[in-house]
Amino acid sequence: AKGGFPHFMLKEIFEQPEVLRNTMRGRLLTAEGNAKLAGLDTNIKELRNINRIIITACGTSYYAGMVGEYMIEDLAGVPVEVEYASEFRYRNPIIKPGTLVIAISQSGETADTLAALREAQQKGATALAICNGVGSTIARTSDGGVYLHAGPEIGVASTKAFTSQVTVLAMIALLLGRQRRLSFETGADIVKDLLELPDLVTETLKLSDSIAEIAKTLCKANNFLYLGRHFCYPVAMEGALKLKEISYIHAEGYPAAEMKHGPIALIDENMPVVVIAPKDSLFDKIISNIREIKARGGKVIAVTTEDCHPLDEIADHIITVPKTRPMLMPILACIPLQLLAYHIAVLRGNDVDQPRNLAKSVTVE
Numbered sequence: 001a002k003g004g005f006p007h008f009m010l011k012e013i014f015e016q017p018e019v020l021r022n023t024m025r026g027r028l029l030t031a032e033g034n035a036k037l038a039g040l041d042t043n044i045k046e047l048r049n050i051n052r053i054i055i056t057a058c059g060t061s062y063y064a065g066m067v068g069e070y071m072i073e074d075l076a077g078v079p080v081e082v083e084y085a086s087e088f089r090y091r092n093p094i095i096k097p098g099t100l101v102i103a104i105s106q107s108g109e110t111a112d113t114l115a116a117l118r119e120a121q122q123k124g125a126t127a128l129a130i131c132n133g134v135g136s137t138i139a140r141t142s143d144g145g146v147y148l149h150a151g152p153e154i155g156v157a158s159t160k161a162f163t164s165q166v167t168v169l170a171m172i173a174l175l176l177g178r179q180r181r182l183s184f185e186t187g188a189d190i191v192k193d194l195l196e197l198p199d200l201v202t203e204t205l206k207l208s209d210s211i212a213e214i215a216k217t218l219c220k221a222n223n224f225l226y227l228g229r230h231f232c233y234p235v236a237m238e239g240a241l242k243l244k245e246i247s248y249i250h251a252e253g254y255p256a257a258e259m260k261h262g263p264i265a266l267i268d269e270n271m272p273v274v275v276i277a278p279k280d281s282l283f284d285k286i287i288s289n290i291r292e293i294k295a296r297g298g299k300v301i302a303v304t305t306e307d308c309h310p311l312d313e314i315a316d317h318i319i320t321v322p323k324t325r326p327m328l329m330p331i332l333a334c335i336p337l338q339l340l341a342y343h344i345a346v347l348r349g350n351d352v353d354q355p356r357n358l359a360k361s362v363t364v365e
């Protein structure tokens with residue numbers, strides 16, 4: 001059942017090229033520079049007129065939603081908020097005409113996410129779902145939506161569902177963008193970049209052995225910090241969650257520049273800091289964040305792209321992933337963090353697929 005892999009989690013990490021192909025199959029229109037999502041066909045006219053989006057989810061699905069927020073605002077210019085389902089459902093949220101709610105859930109059975117979706121509908125919003133579980137309660141309750149087609153995810157720590165969710169959100173952002181201000185040319189470029197992703201994920205997975213080596217130097221740490229900016233800020237959050245879940249090491253994700261507003265006090269030679277630092281318009285900013293960490297003796301593990309000088313001279317470990325457009329970098333940048341959490345958990349002798357205290361789907365609140 002594990003296809004020759006020692007754990008479902010590793011199998012699912014390595015399935016990601018195929019998963020992304022399945023998530024995108026038949027949904028990208030190269031000649032039109034657009035996406036076509038059959039599950040949104042009945043909502044397509046309404047989508048043209050919405051003026052606000054609330055994304056609601058829990059855990060890893062919430063972090064995918066954070067990437068979605070940045071992508072949709074960037075491509076479509078529609079304001080987006082992301083809210084924990086457990087908060088949304090109990091705080092009497094404001095839903096006005098023109099507000100669209102999108103619930104994201106791998107299982108489609110998470111109690112809080114289902115309740116948030118129902119709350120939105122009761123307040124008159126159209127509520128879409130992004131789910132993996134076919135025929136799941138959230139999928140059936142929603143007013144439309146998009147399936148991941150990621151196949152069953154058995155490992156409790158979510159991996160392939162995250163990259164698939166971000167891919168679906170990219171396609172939704174593309175579609176909403178093309179209904180509004182996004183040009184054919186940019187749309188066509190995004191389609192091309194999306195279609196190239198599976199091969200780039202295959203490239204990225206080749207890093208597994210070298211990440212296992214890095215894991216050996218880090219597996220005894222008691223605390224980790226994960227930092228990222230812009231599209232890779234949610235990746236920092238997701239990387240920290242993966243480590244907590246399966247290695248039981250305390251980890252926190254932060255927007256890189258927030259570090260100096262508090263967490264920098266934690267940094268010493270025992271504190272590994274994982275920094276997601278692709279070569280993009282914010283590269284110089286993140287380099288100065290990294291210098292601040294090094295000046296305090298912190299150990300820096302940088303996930304970056306080619307031509308990362310001067311990072312190669314500053315960081316203790318460099319993990320180089322292929323480059324894609326910034327909005328799609330989360331899909332490549334999260335993979336080394338999945339692998340790092342995995343290898344550290346294995347070295348610590350933990351039950352990777354069934355970590356303590358966790359269930360695959362949280363059907364009680």
Ligand code: F6R
Nearest residue numbers: 059060061105106107110157158
């Ligand atoms: C993280 C993880 C959880 C889930 C969360 C939401 O690895 O597994 O944080 O992401 O419980 O689950 P779904 O997406 O099924 O609603």
